Amino acid sequence: MNAADRFDLGGGEPVITLRDVAKSYWREDLEIPVLQGIDLEIPVGAYIALMGPSGSGKTTLLNLVAGIDRPTGGSLEVCGYDLNDLDDDQLASWRNAHVGFIFQNYNLVPVLNAFENVELPLLLTGAGRGERRDRVEQALSLVNLTDRMRNYPRQLSGGQEQRVAIARAIVTDPDLLVADEPTGALDAKNAEEVLALMARLNTELGKTIVMVTHDPKAAHHARHQIHLEKGVLDRTVEVNR
């Protein structure tokens, strides 16, 4: 049995294929390996929780899949592109077209209101004003925040801020959503709301989701859990929900 078989997540066409992916950092002449020999296929429409101890390489792996960072070995094919073939500008355009980002601390721009925050990724697409307005309103309606679109981040609760961030992540209709500890800063009730929303994006809109989390409750919302241990894939677990 090869490593790819061990981490078979079932389903159809892979949207993410990693072959022998490695990532090291260097401190002066000293190589610090962070990820090694990662072989993984994630099918379209999967919802994956990426788990593992602190320092095991979860965020590093997520950043590689999302094209924020580059591997030091191996190949990644994501949403039909071999990321090693793209130069930095092409990688940035690829990210904007294919990946929506959800962060622990929301990363909203404080001087922009909810509508303007959600509109930001569309400014890079060349969409006209009317189309932008329609898409932003649709995204904010999906996260149930139509009545808050003129509010600034400081006028929103943490849960509402994260929902604005989710609207921003989906406004360009990306294939893939990556989330790094999306409930890490939320209380239990708001966390549950955000997780229910992400599950809907997966089941109703068919978004493929890769979520880094420490929280077993959050991981339970995913359909599969992948465990990293010291930079190596350890096991996957199918979640019955």
Ligand SMILES: Nc1ncnc2c1ncn2[C@@H]1O[C@H](COP(=O)(O)OP(=O)(O)OP(=O)(O)O)[C@@H](O)[C@H]1O
């Ligand atoms: N830019 C960097 N330069 C050097 N080392 C780094 C860099 N980024 C991450 N590392 C190291 O890589 C290892 C993995 O980090 P990573 O953030 O991926 O782990 P993690 O599993 O997401 O951890 P946590 O759960 O604590 O967020 C850590 O030892 C970290 O110190």
